[in-house]
Amino acid sequence: MALLRTPTAHQDDRAAGVLLAAACGDALGVPYEFRPRLTRNQTPQMIGGGLGPYAPGEYSDDTQMAVCIAQALVDTQPVAIQDHHVLNEIADNFLTWYTTGATDIGAQTRSVLSKARYDVATPWSASVLLRESRTRWQLGRPSAGTGSLMRTAPVALYDLHDPEETAEAARLVSDLTHADPQAGDACVIWCEGIRHAVLRADFQGVRKGVELLPEQRRAWWHTRLDEAEAQDPHTFPNNGYVVSALQAAWSAITRTPVPANNPAKGVFAADHLRLALEAAVRAGHDTDTVAAIAGALLGARWGASAVPWHWQRSVHGWPDITARDLISLGVRISHQNQPDRQGWPLAERHPRNIDALKPYQVAHPHDDGVILGNLPLADLDPADLEVNAVVSLCRVGSSDFAHIPDRDHLQIWLIDRPGANAHGHYTLDQAARAVHGLRQEGKRVLLHCAAGRSRTPTAAARYSGLLGIDPATAMTDVCKALSPNRPWVNFELERFVFDLAGTAQPPVSERVWNTRTTLNPRSAKE
Template identity: 55%
Template structure:
């Protein structure tokens, strides 16, 4: 369904924030609750061991689904389910850093199969496991369910059918399917409306005989602190832990001058999810998908976006691409984004000017040549293509979601501040940084002005006036919203 720019930001946040929660939880998996004062860090290690920022099986399996949903396929169809099942087996062979016990048994039972009918065989193997053990309500299908929600933003009933169909590939117990339906309903509503009300809204999509029980479980999560829901390998406990972390974390006041932004709820709630202990990466990945849907990719801290990565060679931009394509039914937007090799260029001249207070920060646009700028890092404030600035190392290319249109940004203060602080961090690491947007006329000077105030203490008004003088000949046109944002920070 058509999405406005803020809804697109929220759709883009679903896989990105899930991966961020996953990578944040990785170092603490199957550990006791974090001690008071201990702050989770995306430091890697864990059961992998993982590199800093590397996500685990939770996001790896979600990518297996998203690779299919991003084509616009109906995930209820036998062909789409076969492709998802085939991706699960490819993941098992090529990239699985960890596999849950239940999923491992199901995939092993069909590992010799390929092609048409593989999903039915996988579903049968899951049912057989349930008949033999009576236990198939682990959290392994809930952790990966987020792409399903994005594929059916305008079709709640179809969403429920697809969520259950994808869950049943490995998890036969209807409780696992119920949890996926509820969480997908929550993600759908969060993307569309920016609220968390969809989780309870999803109760109407469950079989009538289980609605009251699930309503009770949700109420319990809303009443009890997150740490009460451990161990959390059981799908109900995992959902409760994630929901409790979200609902028990206060939304900060919006006070940019004091560095307080409402969207920091995302980071704080993910921290709360990890602090629970036990299956930390999974609970945080589950929570992250809903938090990303509510707050958007623009709320995911840029230091996380810079380092988050995982199988199969996915980084932040790739996760955003899969999510947005899924939400758009597999269709690209204007200029072929996301997924285009190079973003469309505006009819402006290349810009290459040194920041007035730091010659190691180069102000540019999409026409700027990185080699000519001498840059080893890039901070992008506009949409970029897959091959734009590809001569810069992946970990030194950071993109902020910032739209040069008043009213089109969910949290412009946070993004401008994050972008300026990312430039500062890269400079501390010794990089020459190219800071750019599409034309270099609005977003670039806005973030450059914020960088000035951070590094020199110059008042925002003076910093903007200084940049107006520097960029006036290049078409200075900072939009009123961004000018106000810089002045309020």
Template identity: 55%
Template sequence: MARIPAPHPELDARAADRAAGVLLGAAVGDALGVPYEFKATLREDQRPMMIGGGLGPYEPGEYSDDTQMQVCIAQVAATGADLRDPEALDAIAANFQHWLGEGASDVGNQTSMILSIAARAPGSAGTAMREAAREYTARNARSAGNGSLMRTGIVALAHLGDPAAMAEAAIAVSALTHPDPDCADACVLWCSGIRTAVLDGTFDGVRAGLNFLPAERRGMWAERLDEAEAHPPRHFTNNGWVVHALQAAWSAITRTGAPELRPAEGSFPAQHLQLALEAAVRAGTDTDTVAAIAGALLGARWGSSAVPPEWQRAVTGWPSLKAADLVRLALLTARGGSDDIAG
């Protein structure tokens, strides 16, 4: 029996702008980090630029697999689907396979292996992928990569009206490739942060998301968030691991001050988005992923209007999407698949 999803909340203009910022924020963070992935860590006086290159190699402004995979989810979420349902998970899994077959760039090792195994397995796409992911995780002690957290922002938009459903969907979508408990928990926390940022315009949802974790894991994650707030992003050097990836992104967000409102001097609080993304790239190592993770939450808090115009003009990526296309996918998802601006 199909679930009856909670109604999508009506979004005023400011909340709609914040919803529109989720995919766009992830994409610009991704494209900003692409040139510096696994290269020498930038100094504090060095400003990252969208110059392309990286592991793709990518064109200037082009986003990587981090956003490409999130687009695969968004194409399903934008129809108004409940992302917990098997049919939706099958569709997402099929999109992943289509993306991989089209020559996806810079695919993570774990994701590539799971998708390849699932493609040869019987059963529906989602079932095959979840089973391949479970078997991989059972055989590998190091299976808690950042590959599901990097694509999770759109899941929050699909379930703005029901935080419990949001948490269930975050776990289900993560489990297609990354069922490790650390991955599931990280996706729940970040989706909670994005949902609250869109609806309320604060970052409070990340810590509020602790309530959706298993009781025995909440204290551990509270300490991890404390640690992130106490250290700069570059402290979390193993950010291919989902825990350090989340901590580096959260550190970049919480330790970067929002400028005071001084219009005469060209200073606005929403410039926090740009400054925090630059800090995320300076974390080093998996720069595009950390910045994509941070970008989804920063976009949810400050909105698409906070993304610098030059970044909006430059950003592009598979499958031939621009900033306006990413905004449209996000808004369709937040409105339950409806084009009606009134929600």
């Protein structure tokens, strides 16, 4: 294994996005699997149904099996996936899922797992799966379905700095149920695409993945990728076949234009994740699988911060997994289950800022159903915090605000440091829209960050913008309301508020709110 290096904040965001976006693609595709193909004018929604039938936002076997791998990778010591203990943990999780949690299962996967289930002569379940899978392929039975590609994403996160090790692991985990070399090749290509995207924030890793294959198969795969880049996703209708599924997913990603950022018109480059996943669903046939495959790579490129808030709120599935869990699993795998200095993402209680240890809360000046505050509010008795939904703009512990249902506790990936947000306009807008959406449902919402001084007022001001308040008035009124808490407004986040409204930001000397609050000195210099 390569030596673990400390990921950047952007790389953490992208690692967090891999399983989350894959699950969102899966849940988005569930209602349309094997049904008439959606037209370009129809927008897929997480409405549930499908082959399960599934609840709205519930993902299928694609993500269920990925979670089996992910949980094995965080439950074992950080050694190579090829280690028999790790591989056996994955195999055991597959078998447990097969007997207790599978809501749907592909024919090839079922064939292998059903035979292995009854073999008690071998103590290592991974060796039984490998034997059954390889025997099936050697006998000429179909073994190139999508069952291994759809679940491969966690493997890509485990050893981010070693492409050869990742490729070897991807093929071996594929072989547990799908021993056809084409299935293994597809997993190698896609894992390299994901691994590279997490590190570099581009899609070039897919082509680099082809170079990790045996030389005699590289030209064939480059041709398949060329075809995908030249044709729309629906032109690969046999997407129950691993090669066609990869082509459909790659087509959806590469043929969906990346929007040019125009915050004032609500257009963001990060929208590429959503638009490409919608295109993947429109491929038709095995819609959830194609979209899950595409989602893993899109999440690796764009990050958790690019996943729409309402998707994050809805997505869930076996075994009682939510968006928060998917984010945590992705980060933990990429960190080889080692938390950072603050214990994130494993700590039950995230450390409070030393200068913000006391709870602080105040009503939003333009909507008293929104409470503005800080993270120490999680320490209050729920009866003293009269909210039933929370939008967190900072890291929180797994037990912070535990009385709020997971569905109503949204965590928006916003960093209070200029230049640190991969999609700052989009993320700030999503935070405000999350508050707006929850309020439309009649929820009483807490909007908070660590100290309640920078992210909170800017997200609150953007929410005011959604209510029709101009940004200068919004910033003035919000900062006045928060003035006892001494807000220090991050100049970049403040600028995002004005950009989103399509309004020029006034010079520092003309900003009324500066006379009513403590201004971050860095802001004045800018």
